[in-house]
Every structure is written in structure tokens, then in C-alpha cells.
Amino acid sequence: MTRTTASLHRLSAALAPPRALPSGAPRVQTNSGVVQGLTLPSGVRAFRGIPFAAPPVRDRRWTPPQPALPWPGVRLADRFAHQSMQARVFGDMMFRNAGMSEDCLYLNVWAPATAAPGANLPVLVYIYGGGFVAGDGSEPRYDGERMASRGMVVVTFTYRLGVFGFLAHPELAAESPHHASGNYGHLDQVAALAWVRDNIEQFGGHPAEVTVAGESAGSYSVNALMASPLSRGLFARAIGESGAYFGASRSVSTHDDAQRHGQAFATRVGAASLADLRARSATELLEASGQPGAAPFLANIDGWFLPARPADLFAAGQQAQVPLLAGWNxxxxxxxxxxxxxxxxxxxxxxxxxxxxxxxxxxxxxxxxxxxxxxxxxxxxxxxxxxMGYPTWKWMEEHQRTSGQPVYRYxxxxxxxxxxxxxxxxxxxxxxxxxxxxxxxxxxxxxxxxxxxxxxxxxxxxxxxxxxxxxxxxxxxxxxxxxxxxxxxxxxxxxxxxxxxxxxxxxxxxxxxxxxxxxxxxxxxxxxxxxxxxxxxxx
Known part of the structure; x- marks a missing residue:
């Protein structure tokens, strides 16, 4: 979405009459303000489009996620927010959201009808797949209503993808106190888990009983979150469906290589500086990153989110010591x-x-x-x-060898x-x-x-x-x-x-x-x- 289009959307929203607050709809106090969701016919309470971080736009493009901006009064959380910037890559993806935007860091919560603060229900946080270039937490296949009906609180969320989520660049590293760049999509995932830790009790969930799960890129993400010191203590169990950062063709790049890739991209789009890159429209960057033959933007060993390759961290037993259920098709x-x-x-x-x-x-x-x-x-x-088979197998092998935690294979x-x-x-x-x-x-x-x-x-x-x-x-x-x-x-x-x-x-x-x-x-x-x-x- 261009800035002009985004401005028109904001103007349209400002001129439109505010949505009415339905009486009797469930309300929950979060750290940023009160949200009002809806009760589904099954009795499950759904809250859609809750901000878990500030919009990663303008000067916040390619920065770690910042705290969500507080709001006054009651915020309606009855519809899915924007999906992150992405091309239409996979024909099996069905979205239920407001469209596409860089302003995408929102999450969705489903809670059983009887859930209340202090209920201490287990929590499932599910991360969507799509090769780190597509996907969204609003897809029907990730809907949380059925699992919530089984007595848990379910969370899905949106994270940055492609060039917006994983571009590394020397100027980005220079402005980082950790001298790190890239991995912003994974940092979004850490921020979503931190939001769950700080807020999920108000929805009836137990912040110490969180399972992080995902499929494909979501499974890679679970593997990376287990390896990263930044997500330590944010989940108690892990589920991986098809995929992990193991194997020569599935490893992460070095930070230097990722930065060189980012510099080459900037040169290709004619951007002489980071400021030039941030001034470009999201649509232009998306189109440029998707040109035929363009190398993907993926995770790197930035020294902060990933201090080393996941394979090395697991081999040394430095991963999260949690039970793991994983497999493939x-x-x-x-x-x-x-x-x-x-x-x-x-x-x-x-x-x-x-x-x-x-x-x-x-x-x-x-x-x-x-x-x-x-x-x-x-x-x-x-x-x-x-x-997918060997990388997932190696993940389970190494975790079983170095963690002492149960591993369930399917x-x-x-x-x-x-x-x-x-x-x-x-x-x-x-x-x-x-x-x-x-x-x-x-x-x-x-x-x-x-x-x-x-x-x-x-x-x-x-x-x-x-x-x-x-x-x-x-x-x-x-x-x-x-x-x-x-x-x-x-x-x-x-x-x-x-x-x-x-x-x-x-x-x-x-x-x-x-x-x-x-x-x-x-x-x-x-x-x-x-x-x-x-x-x-x-x-």
C-alpha cells in the first residue's frame, strides 16, 4: 500500500461514522487498553485485530517491533486486521482480513465461553506458514474456535514477511544497539509471545502454560524461537509441523552475507541510503523483491536473535528445554x-x-x-x-539428545x-x-x-x-x-x-x-x- 493510499484509508476512516459497540459483547482489559470482541454461536469468545506492537511504518520500517500504542476508551476487536505485505504466491491461501498493509502487527484471540481472568487455561500460539513470503493469521485453516472449544485459549498473529521482515543492511546494523539487522519477522514473533505473557491471563489463559506451534515457515519459526535467547521463558512446549533450520539447504545465512544481499537490493532499486529505502513505497519494494531470479530475504545469524546457527545451539544444548512434538507428511x-x-x-x-x-x-x-x-x-x-523430512528429523534428534525433554514424533x-x-x-x-x-x-x-x-x-x-x-x-x-x-x-x-x-x-x-x-x-x-x-x- 502506498503512503497516498494509506492516507486516503485514514481519511476515509476518519470521515466514516464510528462502528457501534454492541451491547453484551465480551470486553477485556489489555496493557494498551480495553478491547471488545464478539461471542460466536458456539459460545467461544473471539477478539480479532488486537495490536501487539506499534505499526512498523516510516522510520519504524526495519526496526524491532516497538510497544503497541495505547488507545482511549474501548477498541472494537471484531474483525481481522491487515495482512503483511506479500505477493499472491500460493493458491491455497484464503484470507479474511482487511487487506494488505505494512501496518500489520495484530493478533487474534479465541477463548472458551467460561474463560475469565485467573482461569489459568493452557494457551496455544500458532504461527502460520508460507515460506516467509506469504500467509496470515486470519486464514480459516488456522482458526482457533475449535481448539478453544477443547478448553484452551488460542492466539494467531501476523508477522512481517519477505523484504519487510528480513532485509539486513549495514546501516540497519549501525543504528541497532545490538549491531544486528534482519530477522524482524522473527522479532515480531517474540513480541507476540511477550504480549501473550503480559496479557493472556485477562483472557483466561495461563502465561506459564503456552505452547508455540506452527507449520512450514511456522515450524521453522518454532525451531528458531527454541534456539533464540530472546524468547527464553515465553513458552513451555513446542509443536513443529514440517520444517526446521537444519540441513545444508535449510540453514540460515551469515550476517555479512545477509547484509551484502540487502546492499545489492538497495542498489538494484536505486536507493543510495537507508533513508532512501525507507522513503520508497511498500508496493515498490514488494514488486522489486519479487522479480524473477531475485534471492529471498531470510533469517540470518545476527548475533542477537540468533547468536549462532540453530543447529549449533541445539548441538550445544543451548535451546529452550521444553517438550517437543514434531513430524512431517x-x-x-x-x-x-x-x-x-x-x-x-x-x-x-x-x-x-x-x-x-x-x-x-x-x-x-x-x-x-x-x-x-x-x-x-x-x-x-x-x-x-x-x-522437509530430514530437517525436521534432525531437529528432533538433536533436541532429544541434548535436552532431556520428551520428544514425540509423527x-x-x-x-x-x-x-x-x-x-x-x-x-x-x-x-x-x-x-x-x-x-x-x-x-x-x-x-x-x-x-x-x-x-x-x-x-x-x-x-x-x-x-x-x-x-x-x-x-x-x-x-x-x-x-x-x-x-x-x-x-x-x-x-x-x-x-x-x-x-x-x-x-x-x-x-x-x-x-x-x-x-x-x-x-x-x-x-x-x-x-x-x-x-x-x-x-
Missing amino acids: SEELGWRALLPDDPAPETARAVLAQRFGARAAQAERLYPVSTADEARQSLTDVASDHF FYTRPRPAPVEAGVTANLAGGVTRTSDAPRDPPATGAVHSAEIEYALGNLSLNPVFGWTPDDHTVSQTMQGYFANFIKAGDPNGDGLPHWPASQHRADRPALRMRIDVVSRTEPEPRARYVFLDQTDPR
């Missing part, structure tokens, strides 16, 4: 990521040779390709392991059902839209990346794209139950659920993981596969 990435045509044994062997070189024969023993069916499955496994295998209508996909506005009649890839046979979110949080009914079946609702009840139990007690086990043992660190024995599907059961993980990948793609 059976088809995080399909074989089509490695081959354009249906694989045959000979083409699959060529892929293994290219990927593993002199160790291709050993790779084939772990990823067999003697038939076409084996080739398809093994190349799917190679792609999935490289994309492998999610339930494929989504077919769309309600052929050729229908989610659109960005929240409804459905027909795709073209062009030929499409065959449907996935496993659980694709992000497929588990609606199941885990109980939000199948909020996604109109797929034809959910009773089996899907069974899987959702199981996964919700495991998550809810873990959030409440640090242990996913409970009545009516298959027993899920915490894994034991044994180099000579595979850990047990919970295979989550219509019939969920424990199984040994294919440890030899991940140990092999650990040797070929360390850290």
Missing part, C-alpha cells in the same frame, strides 16, 4: 520435483546418481527403484526427505480427498474458483505439504474446496486430540487415542513415531535413511 514433495516424466528404474537410478554421487548404490538400498512403483515411491521419499499420511468439483481450487479471497481446463498432474497419493493443518486444528468445515468424508473427520478428531493433550500437559496421550510413546535416543535402534491416519499406530521410523542423509547433507 508422507508426500511433502512428489517425484515430479525430480523428474518430468513417470519414473522408470533406469531414470530413477540416474536421479540417485546425480543426487548422491559415489554413494548412489547405498542410496538405492535405502530408496529401492527396481520397479516403476518402487521408483515412484522412492523418488517421492527422496524429494520429501530433502524438502508421520502424517492421510491424503486429502478429491475436490468437491473437478478443477476447483481455493482462491485468495476466501471462496472457490474454477481453474482452467488445462491438463493437470495426477493427484497426490500421499499427504502433501500443509495438508494436515485443517485436521490438526479442527477446521475441515472451513475449507470448502475438498469433499471431506467421515474418515477425514475421524483423522481430525485424532490429531486434534493429540495436539490438545500435548498443549495441556506436554503429553499427547489421552482417553480414546492409540498410545503414543515419547521416543528414546538410541543410536542402535529406530525411534517409534505415530503414523497418523484413519487407523493411527506407532511404527519404527526408517532411521537408516535419515542417518544416511545426515552424512550426505550435514546440518
Whole structure:
């Protein structure tokens, strides 16, 4: 949004009649002022669009989040605020917010009907995914109503993305008392957790019983928050769904490299100084950062939020010592990521040779390709392991080795059902839209990346794209139950659920993981596969 557009929005808001305060709506006192939410038909109380930090605009662009500005009277919190600046990257994202703006640091709270100050309910803080370039806490798949109905307080929030969340630059480091730059999106996450610590008791939550969870970029964020000294003590448990800063291709950059990247970006847009960059419109920066071939803006070892690589911090046992529940999906990435045509044994062997070189024969023993069916499955496994499986496995391995805390591992295998209508996909506005009649890839046979979110949080009914079946609702009840139990007690086990043992660190024995599907059961993980990948793609 340009400054001119933002000014018009403010003028329009000033001229518009104020929204009426509904009588009988729930009110809560926060550190910045009173907010008034709404009561949903289920009885759950929802508060949407609460500021947890000051708007990161103008001179606050590319600064750590500052305290939220106080307001007089009662602030209506009945609608989602802005999503952060982002391009329309992923077709499965459905937003329910006020639009896009740099003024985006807001959060949402769902609390049970009976929650009141001092109720000391457990708290779930869920971080959205989207590759650190897209996503928002207003997406229906992250809605907190169903989990709140299980006796907890749920929080989602928005954090800065892309160039706005992760640009590093020498001038930014020079103005920082910590000589750090970049990582502003992760610092937003720390600020949201600090807001929860300071305010959640008024919503009925327990500030010492917070579980931080997330999927994809959200899972990377949980991993980073466990590693960062800035978030120490802000959560008691952690859930990671598909992703961590482990593995050569998943690590963070050095601060020097990140600053060089930021300088190159400034040169590309013709900005001679930080002041020039801050004077540019948000739209111009977004468009420039999204040009074809442009390198992404990601986390770096800034010496403040991250004093070292997460891998090194976990290896030294310097991470948050909390219980961890984590895992990934059976088809995080399909074989089509490695081959354009249906694989045959000979083409699959060529892929293994290219990927593993002199160790291709050993790779084939772990990823067999003697038939076409084996080739398809093994190349799917190679792609999935490289994309999300190995980094998440290494995270669990290191945390289990150095923390002494329980680690619960899962492998999610339930494929989504077919769309309600052929050729229908989610659109960005929240409804459905027909795709073209062009030929499409065959449907996935496993659980694709992000497929588990609606199941885990109980939000199948909020996604109109797929034809959910009773089996899907069974899987959702199981996964919700495991998550809810873990959030409440640090242990996913409970009545009516298959027993899920915490894994034991044994180099000579595979850990047990919970295979989550219509019939969920424990199984040994294919440890030899991940140990092999650990040797070929360390850290």
C-alpha cells in the first residue's frame, strides 16, 4: 500500500461514522487498553485485530517491533486486521482480513465461553506458514474456535514477511544497539509471545502454560524461537509441523552475507541510503523483491536473535528445554520435483546418481527403484526427505539428545480427498474458483505439504474446496486430540487415542513415531535413511 493510499484509508476512516459497540459483547482489559470482541454461536469468545506492537511504518520500517500504542476508551476487536505485505504466491491461501498493509502487527484471540481472568487455561500460539513470503493469521485453516472449544485459549498473529521482515543492511546494523539487522519477522514473533505473557491471563489463559506451534515457515519459526535467547521463558512446549533450520539447504545465512544481499537490493532499486529505502513505497519494494531470479530475504545469524546457527545451539544444548512434538507428511514433495516424466528404474537410478554421487548404490538400498512403483515411491521419499523430512528429523534428534525433554514424533499420511468439483481450487479471497481446463498432474497419493493443518486444528468445515468424508473427520478428531493433550500437559496421550510413546535416543535402534491416519499406530521410523542423509547433507 502506498503512503497516498494509506492516507486516503485514514481519511476515509476518519470521515466514516464510528462502528457501534454492541451491547453484551465480551470486553477485556489489555496493557494498551480495553478491547471488545464478539461471542460466536458456539459460545467461544473471539477478539480479532488486537495490536501487539506499534505499526512498523516510516522510520519504524526495519526496526524491532516497538510497544503497541495505547488507545482511549474501548477498541472494537471484531474483525481481522491487515495482512503483511506479500505477493499472491500460493493458491491455497484464503484470507479474511482487511487487506494488505505494512501496518500489520495484530493478533487474534479465541477463548472458551467460561474463560475469565485467573482461569489459568493452557494457551496455544500458532504461527502460520508460507515460506516467509506469504500467509496470515486470519486464514480459516488456522482458526482457533475449535481448539478453544477443547478448553484452551488460542492466539494467531501476523508477522512481517519477505523484504519487510528480513532485509539486513549495514546501516540497519549501525543504528541497532545490538549491531544486528534482519530477522524482524522473527522479532515480531517474540513480541507476540511477550504480549501473550503480559496479557493472556485477562483472557483466561495461563502465561506459564503456552505452547508455540506452527507449520512450514511456522515450524521453522518454532525451531528458531527454541534456539533464540530472546524468547527464553515465553513458552513451555513446542509443536513443529514440517520444517526446521537444519540441513545444508535449510540453514540460515551469515550476517555479512545477509547484509551484502540487502546492499545489492538497495542498489538494484536505486536507493543510495537507508533513508532512501525507507522513503520508497511498500508496493515498490514488494514488486522489486519479487522479480524473477531475485534471492529471498531470510533469517540470518545476527548475533542477537540468533547468536549462532540453530543447529549449533541445539548441538550445544543451548535451546529452550521444553517438550517437543514434531513430524512431517508422507508426500511433502512428489517425484515430479525430480523428474518430468513417470519414473522408470533406469531414470530413477540416474536421479540417485546425480543426487548422491559415489554413494548412489547405498542410496538405492535405502530408496529401492527396481520397479516403476518402487521408483515412484522412492523418488517421492527422496524429494520429501530433502524438502522437509530430514530437517525436521534432525531437529528432533538433536533436541532429544541434548535436552532431556520428551520428544514425540509423527508421520502424517492421510491424503486429502478429491475436490468437491473437478478443477476447483481455493482462491485468495476466501471462496472457490474454477481453474482452467488445462491438463493437470495426477493427484497426490500421499499427504502433501500443509495438508494436515485443517485436521490438526479442527477446521475441515472451513475449507470448502475438498469433499471431506467421515474418515477425514475421524483423522481430525485424532490429531486434534493429540495436539490438545500435548498443549495441556506436554503429553499427547489421552482417553480414546492409540498410545503414543515419547521416543528414546538410541543410536542402535529406530525411534517409534505415530503414523497418523484413519487407523493411527506407532511404527519404527526408517532411521537408516535419515542417518544416511545426515552424512550426505550435514546440518
